[in-house]
Amino acid sequence: MGNGLSDQTLILSSLPSFQSFHIVIMGLDSAGKTAVLYRLQFNEIVNTVPTKGFNMEKIKVTLGNSKRTHCLSQKLRNC
Ligand SMILES: Nc1nc2c(ncn2[C@@H]2O[C@H](COP(=O)(O)OP(=O)(O)OP(=O)(O)O)[C@@H](O)[C@H]2O)c(=O)[nH]1
Ligand SMILES: [Mg+2]
Numbered sequence: 001m002g003n004g005l006s007d008q009t010l011i012l013s014s015l016p017s018f019q020s021f022h023i024v025i026m027g028l029d030s031a032g033k034t035a036v037l038y039r040l041q042f043n044e045i046v047n048t049v050p051t052k053g054f055n056m057e058k059i060k061v062t063l064g065n066s067k068r069t070h071c072l073s074q075k076l077r078n079c
Contacts, residue, residue, distance in 0.1 A: 025033045034055055038046040041059050 025036060027033050029050065034048045034051055037055055037057055041057050
């Protein structure tokens with residue numbers, strides 16, 4: 001899951017920019033939730049361990065038809 005999010009880029013692109021959202025990622029154990037979170041934050045594939053409790057991060061991205069959106073798309077696509 002962590003490396004296969006390219007289809008979700010369209011959903012992200014349709015959100016209004018300059019707004020704050022709380023997004024909850026839910027899934028089965030070892031589904032890749034933490035991998036997704038840190039890929040979006042650091043644009044890197046990180047080694048993860050099973051999460052006890054939950055992870056919470058503040059991630060700033062610019063959405064819409066901008067250059068940065070293209071960068072976000074690339075983050076999600078280049079796996
Ligand atoms: N091949 C592959 N492995 C992935 C992908 N996403 C995550 N993984 C691996 O799957 C394992 C579990 O990923 P996590 O991100 O820790 O999963 P999680 O959903 O946070 O798991 P819990 O915290 O236990 O609920 C790790 O070894 C990741 O490296 C993916 O897209 N492809
Ligand atoms: Mg986790």
